[in-house]
Amino acid sequence: MTKETETVERLTVENDALRKRVAELEETVRQRDRVMQTVIDHIPALIFVMDLEDTYSHTNQSCAIFMGRKEVSEIVGHNAREFFPPEVFDSWRENNRLVAAKGEAIVAEESGPREDGIHFYQSIKFPVRDSEGTIRWIGGIATNVTAERRAxxxxxxxxxxxxxxxxxxxxxxxxxxxxxxxxxxxxxxxxxxxxxxxxxxxxxxxxxxxxxxxxxxxxxxxxxxxxxxxxxxxxxxxxxxxxxxxxxxxxxxxxxxxxxxxxVTEQRRAAQEQRRLQEQVIEAQRLAIQEIGTPLVPLTNAAVAIPLIGAIDEVRAAHFVETMLRGVEERGAHIVVVDVTGVNTVDTHVAEVLVRAARAAKLLGAEVIMTGIRPAVAQALVELGADLGGVVTLASLQDGIAYAVRGKGRASSPRRGVSS
Structure with a gap:
């Protein structure tokens, strides 16, 4: 065997070994690519790589489905313009150009049409460089945030x-x-x-x-x-x-x-106004009742009558005395007939009022005639020790009026001084 033949055989063996190694490396790369593709195909986010002319070199299965294709192979090698309306493509392409110009990754919200309407994506886009550091491709990972945006x-x-x-x-x-x-x-x-x-x-x-x-x-x-x-x-x-x-x-x-x-300001003001009006009405009613309950009835130019009806409290007692004295003074009366037929009960207070009224009238020169004292009232006055000395008492208002009109002594004989 010649030296040249030995060299050829040695080179042939080395060449076969190199081919085998290359085949092994290529298979390793293919396996790695298959593994990587399998991994990214199971990622729900859209993953893609495209050149600066917008042609896809890599995508995942989610990206293919988003574009309405069944296989990744239907996307790779095709331009993005083929899959999107012009306004969507232009918007996405603008972000790609921004990445290439800045030479760094950006985060942007992008949208694209789907069967159920517009979907929104949170996209991370980044430059991909060759071995010399030159930007050759644009990579992207777009996460569907439609549900969050709609929520x-x-x-x-x-x-x-x-x-x-x-x-x-x-x-x-x-x-x-x-x-x-x-x-x-x-x-x-x-x-x-x-x-x-x-x-x-x-x-x-x-x-x-x-x-x-x-x-x-x-x-x-x-x-x-x-x-x-x-x-x-x-x-x-x-x-x-x-x-x-x-x-x-x-x-x-x-x-x-x-x-x-x-x-509740207006309601409270209205309630306050209503209470004020009610108080005015009550006061007016009280005064009216006092006037009605203690009327001053002229009998002659010199005589008046005051019939009392119902209970006599402190306020009404004062009004009674005031009414009687005003009548005596204003009318120049010499005789005042006080009828107590309508007074149901007589207590110490009522007795004191009657005595006080008689004394006050006497000081003004008038004589008080008390009429209508019923037996129960008379007994109460006696038991209370009321001193009605000097007060003429008659059986009825009619007798009192006759006495006042005809003059003292011309009526039927009066009963004097019912006292203790």
């Missing part, structure tokens, strides 16, 4: 509806924590504080819980009883009836207070 939108809509309902109320509505910090306020409560509902949130110790001691006492009462608490509060000459409702954290302990305050 956030529903929550914001629900909050907006709730706030609108709260603001529609003219009553003060507040949600506060146990330290007195406002969580939510409606327009009425905010207006009472001179700011907006957003400005009230976070404020501490606001009306009607602007007194820390009251708040602490209220929290303790509600925590102890587990029931709403009620109290009154005033601000700017306005009165409010306030109810604090317990708000628990799930099945846990008391966490917050829902404050409901109703402006």
């Amino acid at each position: 956030d939108a529903r929550l914001r809509e629900s909050q907006a509806h709730a706030q609108a309902m709260l603001d529609a109320s003219t009553d003060l509505l507040l949600l506060v924590d146990l330290e007195g910090v406002v969580v939510v306020a409606n327009q009425a409560a905010a207006g009472r504080l001179g700011c907006t509902p957003a400005e009230v949130a976070g404020m501490r110790d606001v009306f009607p819980l602007d007194e820390p001691a009251r708040r602490a006492s209220l929290v303790e009462e509600i925590r102890r009883t587990g029931t709403p608490a009620h109290f009154d509060a005033a601000r700017d000459d306005r009165w409010f009836e306030v109810t604090a409702y317990p708000v628990q954290s799930g099945d846990g302990p008391l966490a917050r207070l829902a404050i409901y305050g109703r402006d």
Whole structure:
């Protein structure tokens, strides 16, 4: 064997070994690619790599499904423009250009159409460089956040509806924590504080819980009883009836207070006005009853009659004496006929009133004639020791009137001085 032949054989063996090694390495790479592809195919996020001309070089199964394809092979080698409407493609492409220009990763929210509407994605896009450090590709990982965005939108809509309902109320509505910090306020409560509902949130110790001691006492009462608490509060000459409702954290302990305050200023003012009018009516009725219950009846130019009916209290007794003396003075009466037929009971007070009236009339030069004293009343006067000396007593009002009209002694014989 010649030297050249030996060299050829040796090179052939080495070449075969190299081919085998290359084949082994290629298989290793393919296995690694299959493993990597299998891994990324099971990731729900959209994963892709595209060149600077927007042609896909790698994608995962989630990305293929998003684009309406069954296999990744239907995406690789195709331009993104083939899969998206122009406005969507332009938006995504703009972010790709930004990554290439900045040479660093960015986070952006992107959207794309699906069968059930627009879906939203939180995308991380980053540059992919070759061995020389030159940016050749743009990689991306897009996580579907549609459910979160829709939930956030529903929550914001629900909050907006709730706030609108709260603001529609003219009553003060507040949600506060146990330290007195406002969580939510409606327009009425905010207006009472001179700011907006957003400005009230976070404020501490606001009306009607602007007194820390009251708040602490209220929290303790509600925590102890587990029931709403009620109290009154005033601000700017306005009165409010306030109810604090317990708000628990799930099945846990008391966490917050829902404050409901109703402006009752007009109702209270109306009630006060009504009480004032009632008092005026009652006073007018009392005066009218006094006038009716103690009438002054002229008999002649020199005689008057005062019939008494019903019970005689202290106020009515004073009115009786005043009426009698005024009649004597104004009319120049010399005779006053006091009829007690309608007086049901006579006690010490009534007896003293009658005696005091007779003495006062005598001082003015008038004679008092007492009529209608029934046996029970006469016995009561005797038992009470009432001194009616100097008072003419007659059986009936008719006798008294006759006595007054005809003059003393011209009526049937009077009975004098019923006394003890």
